[in-house]
Amino acid sequence: MKSSIKEVAYLAGVSIATVSYVLNGTKKVRPETEKRVLDAVKKLNYHVNPLARNLRKGESKLIGFVVSDFSNYFYQEIALGLEAQLAKEGYRLILMDSKEQKENEIENVKNLLSGAIDGLVIAPTTEDCSYLRFLLSNHPIPVAFVDRRPEGFEGDVVLATNEQGTYDAIKVLTDKGHKDIAFLGSRMDSTMEERLVGYKKGLQDAGISVNANYIRFGNHESVSQRSLRHGLMYNHTSDLISNYKITAIFSANNLATVGVFSCIKESGVKVPHDIAFITFDDSFWLTMTSPAIAAVAQNPEEMGRVAGRLILERFSNSLSTRKDSYQEVRISTQFIERNSV
Amino acid sequence: MKSSIKEVAYLAGVSIATVSYVLNGTKKVRPETEKRVLDAVKKLNYHVNPLARNLRKGESKLIGFVVSDFSNYFYQEIALGLEAQLAKEGYRLILMDSKEQKENEIENVKNLLSGAIDGLVIAPTTEDCSYLRFLLSNHPIPVAFVDRRPEGFEGDVVLATNEQGTYDAIKVLTDKGHKDIAFLGSRMDSTMEERLVGYKKGLQDAGISVNANYIRFGNHESVSQRSLRHGLMYNHTSDLISNYKITAIFSANNLATVGVFSCIKESGVKVPHDIAFITFDDSFWLTMTSPAIAAVAQNPEEMGRVAGRLILERFSNSLSTRKDSYQEVRISTQFIERNSV
DNA sequence: CTGAAAGCGCTTACAG
């Protein structure tokens, strides 16, 4: 059933080179000849064999996306933007989930490399990306990172304005007179560090001193949205509510929020009357709760689009070898006011 | 930097055939020879060029997944299960979002076919899949469908137990004495039809007659979770609450629920006191609302896994040409009781 | 146990 370029050439009475020229528009061909080729193509319902083209051109038009936790909708939206951006230039996305485990991440990259990919986008599970030095030593493909800045390996990076976003939220709280504001983050990393800086600056600018008891983190373990409901964040929140005189909580990412808000809800604490609440990361469900939850919205889809753009630029500008040109792009966040403050 | 099989052969003092035999274990090779090859491989940090292997073997180890609406977490979880299942056999997933538009779906399939894929999984935007007949006529690859049964094209299908799941939920309501139960679905299709059958049977078995006014649908337009909040479902709910004496609402999918619950919440109706509420499709956020929302949980991850298994079976059994062997697999749903009933 | 050689189906200098 499947026909090859040879059959087309034979049927059209030309060489396979001419068929290729017509199909790719790489050389001028006499209109009459072109028609004969096109007729033969249609008659045989011929399609170029991409496997052969790939080998010949040394490219696959495939980009790998290794994502730290695909069950987190934040990353799903990044994938959405990335896919859309790549599609514009005829590239396609291969998705691999690391499930918050570094070893899976490494395995995924290896797996991707053993297939054929032209570029790599990574949302790393932890900042340590030194393993890439070895893995990529014989694969000169561009790599872009999203959400966390890598250590031990260089590439383009796309991050949110974590510090500013948090600062904005804290300012909303301090403007309303809050002085005892807790900061809860699911786990410490470079991104969380930036948010913490925003928190501290926000307090400082309002003349409030930082209380170390009010700052809590989860652990580096793998955590799913579901298990988080009654996990470490839940306990931290419970402790803060019971034993400290906090009047506001800033939850520094969507994973933490699941545990924090579960606790708030189950404790019968009134939001915002007893405690005001703001979360980093927006989602549609934040309007389904009572009250609706104010949020610092990231723009994950845009982050994905930009990561895609950065990778694609490496192909067109053939900058892929120029290490000095790596870009760090910040995507701005936006405070979304709702009844929880 | 990149070395080829030739260089390995040269360095090891053997033929390229022998290198291939060692690397693939396809033929017995003298241990001593094997060691020389392996040493050369390590020394050169050689990796097989997948592009060449693909051409030679006529496969890409790539499966395309064309998903009707990737912003819907239901499909994201299917992708998760599918990816995991395929990874087990060394296959990788290419993801394409149709954004609820048939034309995008067709474009995605074309795009995928013009690249190299060994199989296709489709969550179709509408049941009409006759376009595949033409597109796949020269691409003899297996196709599996999830979530909706295709019309005009055959393949393996994975569906939830839509009728039974709905029946279970309605029974919970009728057992509690509800007689005026509304059914709201975001749009009519084969899957929704099955749920509607479950609804009607549930009422019938409880000796309650169906009231056509209580059954409402959205339109076939593209709908995002966000825009749905105050869309057609919201209006239907508002109408039902204001003008009919309903005591319970069954929302037949997660998209509808966003609009329905938004309206319930904003209307100040007390759940479950004034109106009991159950939704099809579970999600973590259903416990964040007040009250938590009871749900008929599908198992999208399992649906993805099974779809992957069905595709992989077609490769190993070389059944891909046997049209008569198509399977329809039902993944069971589970009622999850929460305070909304 | 090992190798020479064909061939997967293209694209692209090169020649005319």
Add this chain to the structure above:
DNA sequence: CTGAAAGCGCTTACAG
């Protein structure tokens, strides 16, 4: 404007 031919880097009958 068109074609003969090299070659991308593998795998695999086939021969010995």
